[in-house]
Amino acid sequence: MNQRSTIALLVISALLLLLAAGCTATPQDTKTLDASGLSPADEAYARGVAAYGAANYRVAEEHFAGAYALYTGAGDTDKALTARNAMFRASRTIMEYPFNRSAAEAALAERVPGITDAAIADWLDNRAQAIVSENETLYFDDVAGNYLYAHPDEMQKQNARDLDFGYIARYAWSEDQPEGTGPYVNPVRYAGVERLEIPREALPSSGVLKIWFPLPIETDSQRNVTVTNLSCPDYIVAGPFTTGPIGYVYYEIPAGAVNGDLILSADIDFVSYEQIFDGIDPAEVGEYNTSDPDYLLYTRSERNIELTDAVREKAREIVGNETNPHLAAQLIYYHIIETYPYSHVPHGSLDAREPKVAESTYMFETGHGDCGTQSMLFSAFCRSLGIPARAVGGYQMIMAGTPGGHFWAEYYLPGYGWVPNDVTIAEAADWVVIPEEKRSAFKDYYAANLDPARLVIQKNVDTPLDPALPDDAAIFRVVRQCPAIVSDTADYDIDLFGMGCFGISLETVDQ
Structure with a gap:
């Protein structure tokens, strides 16, 4: 998502809503009761709640804006703040879905040369991220970019001349012996x-x-x-x-x-530091102390790493009869690369929308997720099997230039510590034309190793x-x-x- 353009549109939208609602409301405007016993401000707020519950997010935003203006004019700062926050949440719910059907079709046709009408229809009908508001289906702002991520052959055509993959793979493909002793x-x-x-x-x-x-x-x-x-x-x-x-x-x-x-x-x-864990001996992995506070923290459900019966069942299917936590985590890593292709997702909407859907569950159910979502789903699968795991966040300098926001995952093995992997970077090997042996080596590196081009800010989401x-x-x-x-x-x-x-x-x- 282009943050700056989205933010600018949001701010302009909010200000226009306030102007349209009439910021010159007087205290008398809010105190006059209608037949329901509610003041105009309370009525506007109630209409906003009802509209949001009915998935009429744009209408809800307008009603909350009206309530905010009326409460502000009346000097009721507490209710004004509640209405303002509700207006912002409604805006965040819908803001990343700017395209109606025809605009989404045009975006795909422009971004993917030669795409057929049938392919466009199939993507929009069956795969694209969408939201329904006011009974209209609206599409995510990177609907075209996500098509490319899901079709690596098309992505390779567009990235072959633009992506310096040799630089990205400078650690994974290095033949130099690491300095020092691991990990x-x-x-x-x-x-x-x-x-x-x-x-x-x-x-x-x-x-x-x-x-x-x-x-x-x-x-x-x-x-x-x-x-x-x-x-x-x-x-x-x-x-x-x-x-x-x-x-x-x-x-x-x-x-x-x-x-x-x-x-x-x-x-x-x-x-x-570069992290090198690819020499793990599964037989040397110790037993978990299941009463340890960290074990309990990193094997439970959280706001965006959610353990459900469906996730538990799928995790058991992925690992089959494998009970060694290291080998099980490796199976999960490769499964996500193969089954859940990277895509941009509406994080603002997912974070604000009610009822709340965890990011790990969103990817599990829709197949869509970026670095954070992929790491959260990896962690959810691991946790459901009793393997402590977390999604680590901060920035990466894997590509030249300004640091970019990024997430990756870690799982804990007694006797070894926190073992990193980066599903998203590994999957990038599918976006470019490179020899298959180098593609495999790149993915294998990020299964239990990590480059030192990282800035860590938090050890887990939420x-x-x-x-x-x-x-x-x-x-x-x-x-x-x-x-x-x-x-x-x-x-x-x-x-x-x-x-x-x-x-x-x-x-x-x-x-």
């Missing part, structure tokens, strides 16, 4: 800057900005983490945290204290923060690759807007 070898030091910059005109004029700013953390493969030159130290309430399950620093910044643009930055420095994200806020909860921003006084979705205002620059440093 953590070939250290690479990175240094750079994280920066959030929100323009003055996009900031609320009052209230407090609560910001959870992501940072690197210490792990077995990421060490010597240092964070310096944090901006606005007077407004740091908690942190910085660079150990534990997730890295971040928490700010509370009064809007009135910001002069000009809001700029938060941090200088970061860390050493990342990792809780302290202080916790507000329960009722419209905020992206799955990952913390970008700052989380909460403002009770902003009249547009500043959390979503802020995603487009954050970036990380990194360079390798001689050690």
